[in-house]
Amino acid sequence: MDKVINVTEGDHIIRALAANGQIRSFAATTRNLTEYARQVHNTSPVVTAALGRTLTAGVMMGAMMKGEKDLLTIQIRGNGPMKGLTVTAGSPQVDTGMVDVKGYPLAADVVIPAKPAPVAGIRKLDVGGAIGNGVLSIIKDIGLKNPYVGQVALQTGEIAEDLTYYFATSEQIPSAVGLGVLMNRDNTVSQAGGFIIQLMPFADDEIISKLESMLKDMPPVTTLLDEGRTPEQLLEYVLGDFDIEINDRLPAQFKCNCDRARVEKALISLGKEELDKIVNEEKEEELKCQFCGKAYKFGAEDIKRLLTKAK
Ligand SMILES: [Zn+2]
Numbered sequence: 001m002d003k004v005i006n007v008t009e010g011d012h013i014i015r016a017l018a019a020n021g022q023i024r025s026f027a028a029t030t031r032n033l034t035e036y037a038r039q040v041h042n043t044s045p046v047v048t049a050a051l052g053r054t055l056t057a058g059v060m061m062g063a064m065m066k067g068e069k070d071l072l073t074i075q076i077r078g079n080g081p082m083k084g085l086t087v088t089a090g091s092p093q094v095d096t097g098m099v100d101v102k103g104y105p106l107a108a109d110v111v112i113p114a115k116p117a118p119v120a121g122i123r124k125l126d127v128g129g130a131i132g133n134g135v136l137s138i139i140k141d142i143g144l145k146n147p148y149v150g151q152v153a154l155q156t157g158e159i160a161e162d163l164t165y166y167f168a169t170s171e172q173i174p175s176a177v178g179l180g181v182l183m184n185r186d187n188t189v190s191q192a193g194g195f196i197i198q199l200m201p202f203a204d205d206e207i208i209s210k211l212e213s214m215l216k217d218m219p220p221v222t223t224l225l226d227e228g229r230t231p232e233q234l235l236e237y238v239l240g241d242f243d244i245e246i247n248d249r250l251p252a253q254f255k256c257n258c259d260r261a262r263v264e265k266a267l268i269s270l271g272k273e274e275l276d277k278i279v280n281e282e283k284e285e286e287l288k289c290q291f292c293g294k295a296y297k298f299g300a301e302d303i304k305r306l307l308t309k310a311k
Contacts, residue, residue: 011252013063013099014231018242022203023211025239026060027195027231033059033101033254034181034192040254040293041108045187046125047082052181052192053127053159054087055103059252060196062089062099065142073139074103078157080132081110088291092250100255102291125183128157136162138170160194160221167198174199174208176238180221191225195234207242214238256292263287263296264306272310279303 013028034052037043043051054074061072070091077084087103115124134154141147150170155161160179167175179194199208215238224234235244267275267287278285285298298306
């Protein structure tokens, strides 16, 4: 996308090149969509952090996609109490550049002890402990017959490290991923955001080692977010010495595209036998969208109608 969309307020992503195109980078601020997700799923702080980090990665990885109907899914499954989460993001919309994202945790109310703070005053929620050991899958549906699926073992379950490992092993792109969510005292979201920095295949050794030493000395993303840095300032902090050109700013939002027709399809797929049971029990069936919590009600008459379409 060549169009520069001016977004200065609200959630957004920036895309930038640095070092004459040898580095590509993304940064995002996602406070509003993370807070929205927290409210929809009524998440505990550690789950808010896990979901917010993954939604933040989702919008940036959505911004990497080019096709109008491309769809990206980040799926994390682990043996910890949270069990995992799923986030999906679209590509930037043609007219507005908007990147839609949605996501849900498998368990929303996990409470586990926080880890000792690496930086005084900042609570370090144990996201890795909540997720446990498991697998990160990236599914890219770019309109081909079969979607692309990349899978790696979770490295820490802290999500940023796991994505860094995914990019290096599955896509062979050396990357640095930083993701952070900060909570207010009342457990609402005060800041959320992050960055993805990637080396292009033709990057000079000199650029690579300079970038590596910059990243090594960098404070945690949460510290930078706590200082109120915008996505531009995040990238300037890391890539300031590399001549950044910011290419565009894209708005981002939490948006679910569920509707009654989609839910009906899910009901039909239960099959005749299951639907018969529902009709016989004469109860009203309420189905909730996993992503956004919207409830869809189906009475006995509705189910009877769906029965004619079921196998
Ligand atoms: Zn929904």
